[in-house]
Amino acid sequence: MxxxxxxxxxxxxxxxxxxxxxxxxxxxxxxxxxxxxxxxxxxxxxxxxxxxxxxxxxxxxxxxxxxxxxxxxxxxxxxxxxxxxxxxxxxxxxxxxxxxxxxxxxxxxxxxxxxxxxxxxxxxxxxxxxxxxxxxxxxxxxxxxxxxxxxxxxxxxxxxxxxxxxxxxxxxxxxxxxxAETNRLLAEEMHKVGVLNERLSELAHTDALTGLNNRRAYDQQLAREWRRVQRNGAPLSVLLVDADHFKAVNDQHGHAVGDHVLRVLAGVLQESAREIDVAARVGGEEFAVLLADTDATSAAGVAERIRSQIAQAEAMPVAGVTVSIGVATLLAEERPDSLQHRADQALYMAKSQGRNRVVSAR
The missing domain is CATH 3.30.450.40 (GAF domain)
Structure with missing residues (x-):
């Protein structure tokens, strides 16, 4: 205009x-x-x-x-x-x-x-x-x-x-x-999803009571370590740790005290484990420690230290808590399930021989 x-x-x-x-x-x-x-x-x-x-x-x-x-x-x-x-x-x-x-x-x-x-x-x-x-x-x-x-x-x-x-x-x-704003928001959401997935993965692989790895995580780690051993030939050992007379602790003192005992046991195992090791709760009162690059002699020494520390643990809510430990070291051409079975047999022998002791599988 x-x-x-x-x-x-x-x-x-x-x-x-x-x-x-x-x-x-x-x-x-x-x-x-x-x-x-x-x-x-x-x-x-x-x-x-x-x-x-x-x-x-x-x-x-x-x-x-x-x-x-x-x-x-x-x-x-x-x-x-x-x-x-x-x-x-x-x-x-x-x-x-x-x-x-x-x-x-x-x-x-x-x-x-x-x-x-x-x-x-x-x-x-x-x-x-x-x-x-x-x-x-x-x-x-x-x-x-x-x-x-x-x-x-x-x-x-x-x-x-x-x-x-x-x-x-x-x-x-x-x-x-x-x-750009949409991409920023998407990146934020993806980060949140990633954090959530990490948390869910952690929950899926963590024992709620003790904070150790659970049985699923332990089995996965055992399979991973076994494959690594097949490549490099390094030694691999397993400890199975079981609380002695744990049912009596629950019956006499209640489940809250029993849970406290399990948490103290878990703490000792966690402190004894190196970064490359895996400590896990694999059953009610049964624990496992996967020792990477550890031969039979060294594994037996670790097991004995754990047994002794638990027997003397000042944090125990009740006196007289002990553990029995079975030790097994991977043999040539042995599969993970066989290694686990031999550790379980060694644990059974420790129990049958009077408990509060370490037995190594043959």
Whole structure:
């Protein structure tokens, strides 16, 4: 629209400028107070060349200012501040249904006192509104001249195409921002899922009472260690540890005390195990310790230390708690189930020989 009539009233301009839906749309662009970007500057540079004007800019009309996402041809302070407060020609573009063309602002009532006429020396203005698909005007793609100028149909066509390109750039930027936010949220959720899976895996492999590995975890570790031994030939030993007369402890002192006893036993086993070893609760009062890189002699020594520490454990809630331990070391070409069976037989022998002792399998 080319103005020859007086400028719209301040009330009309303010109503359009302060429309809540429009202001929200401007905010949603994510462009306010952002640095200059080449994707927008490329368009304003092109407009300057094609229209042969001294200055072009992309304006977003906020509540109390115009923010210039791109400015080409303006000197300081606008080039650095990239915003203007007070009335501007872009405010009138909010009311136009198409391009706003002002051939000579000084000859039009109400336009000559727009501050940029004095501060920047603007005499001619052309602006194409940046309109969202919802019909909300974000601002304008603008060109100015410092002398009167008749804006031609070609000028309008150039500005309109560049305004459309600016809108596409804004839409693309919003989509990329939303995608980045979606990816961030997805990464957060994936981290939460990972933590949850780790916790579930821990629960699935941990004995709730003692905090040691459970039978499932022990069997998996035994199979893993057995495969490693097949590759490198290192020794592997197993201890089966059983609390002596544990039923009597429960019967005489109650299950709470019995649970306390089991936790103390587990603590001794955990302290005795190296990082490469695996301590587990594999039954009611039965425990196992998988000793990697440990031969029969060393395994028997570890078992004896465990037996002695438990017999002397000051943390025991009742006196006289002892354990019997069966020891087995993997033989050549032996399978895990056979190793476990021999350790169990050795434990049975320790029990039958009077308990509170260590027996090594043959």
């Amino acid at each position: 080319s103005f020859s009539a007086p400028a719209p009233s301040d009330d009309e301009v303010n109503a359009a400028r302060l429309d809540p839906a429009r202001l929200q749309a401007v905010c949603d662009t994510g462009l306010l107070d952002t640095p200059a970007e080449e994707s927008f500057d490329r368009l304003t540079r092109l407009a300057t060349r094609l229209l042969e004007v001294p200055a072009t800019f992309v304006s977003l009309v906020d509540a109390g200012r115009d923010f210039y996402k791109s400015t080409i041809g303006f000197g300081e302070p606008l080039a650095s501040a990239r915003q203007l407060q007070g009335r501007t020609f872009c405010h009138y573009a909010l009311l136009s249904q198409g391009p706003l063309l002002l051939d000579d602002v000084c000859a039009l009532p109400g336009f000559a006192d727009v501050p940029t006429v004095q501060t920047l020396g603007v005499r001619a203005y052309a602006g194409v509104p940046l309109v969202t698909p919802e019909g909300l005007v974000l601002g304008s793609f603008c060109a100015v001249d410092m002398q009167p100028r008749h804006w031609t149909a070609r000028d309008v066509e150039v500005l309109t195409e560049l305004a459309h390109a600016t809108l596409r750039e804004i839409t693309l930027r919003q989509a990329l921002t939303q995608l």
